[in-house]
Amino acid sequence: MELWFLGTSAGMPISGRNVTSIALRMPQDRGTFWLFDCGEGTQHQLLSTPFRLSRLEKLFITHLHGDHLFGLPGILSSRASLGGTEPLELYGPPGLREFTETALRISETHLGYPLHIREIEEGTVFEDGAFSVEAALLDHRIDSFGYRVVELPRVGALNTRLLAELGVPSGPAYGRLKSGEDVVLEDGRTVRSSNVVGHPIAGRVVVVLGDTKPCPNAVKLAQGADLLVHEATFAHDLADKADEYGHATSVQAAETARDAEVGRLILTHFSSRYKPEDLAVLEAEARNTFLATDAAIELTPYLIPRSSLSE
Structure with a gap:
């Protein structure tokens, strides 16, 4: 399993950074990938990755702000144009169905595959024999969800x-x-x-949070995860501004990771005031609180190994 950041900028794109979207490469035997958020330009970013839209299986929207959503109609349309025929599951807050169906209807976009739109509440939103996904509300200006992806244990190896x-x-x-x-x-x-038969092989846990202030649900959802993706819209000297706009600082993200005892933290959703070369400052701030922190680099794969936390 790998994470690819297709966009790490908050609000609007800047030179060198697109708006929010994250691709999760699923295990090889599944042969698919999932998307978390779909900001404008996401399909352009995918062209620089190994992913094919026909293999997009699920798309999770954290909240309905444009920098997380405006790329959705284009993704859906291009998936059809590129020959995608397998069903696509779309998850997100109430209002997602109206947005999606209106965009497709007005643009006269016809999909050649079944699109299943799931407007979610807190709790388990998906489960099969290999994975489960839990959603929880965070603390933002509008309803914003975080997602906890759990790979279920696998049967151990035969001796x-x-x-x-x-x-x-x-x-x-x-x-x-x-x-x-x-x-x-x-x-x-x-x-x-x-x-x-050997001991069961523990699965991995990946948590992707939408925009949020520090809140108890963020810690609860991330508890014990192998990898946590958390917004760091501002450096910590702008904590008051972060609070005013419903966001978190780099240090607050690190505090959540520390309190949740996660294996690794990756920061994303950086204000457009920070140029790519400035992200080292946010990363260093966070590392003073939680050492295993990285500022996300776009179009770079982040491997999710089976860590000691999941064994």
């Missing part, structure tokens, strides 16, 4: 060397043991699944 020593023939018996079923061999011996 094939031990199976060979026991004389278990490869094939269906291996699959039954892997699924937790005990197997009786032709000579009457019973091979127990618990003896030949």
Whole structure:
């Protein structure tokens, strides 16, 4: 799994930084990617990545401010034009359906795939056998959600060397043991699944927060995550301005990461007053509180390994 930041600027793009969007590359066996927010220009940024729009599976909108949303109609249209036929799930606050359907209707955009729009509340918004996604409201000027993506534990590896020593023939018996079923061999011996299957492989937890002031839900949602993405709209000398506009500073983001005991913090959503070369200052401020902090660099992959927090 990897994160790619397609935009890290707050409010409006500047030279060298686009407005907010984040791509999450899913595990290889899934072969898809998810998007979190879709600011104007997102599809242009995707052209500089390995992602194909036809493989976009889910799109999560944190809130309905334009710098997080205005690229959505273009993404939906281009996905159809590029031959996407698989269903696309779109999640976000109430009002998302009206925005999306109005834009598509007025522009006479016809999609060649099913679009399922889910206007969400707090709680679990998606779950299948591999992942779950939980949403929680944050503290911004309008409803703004954070998303907690949890990779569910996987079955441990088969001890094939031990199976060979026991004389278990490869094939269906291996699959039954892997699924937790005990197997009786032709000579009457019973091979127990618990003896030949390793410990479950813990999944990873990634938390992407929308715009927010410091708030209890941010800490709760991020608790124990392997990676937290948190806005840092302002340096800490502008804490009063951050509070006035419903945003957080670099230090406040680090305090949330520290309190939630996450593995890594990546800062994003930087005010347009900060040029790319200024981001080292925000990063350094945050590292004084939470060392494992990086200021996001656009179009750079951030690997999400299985860390000690998830083992």
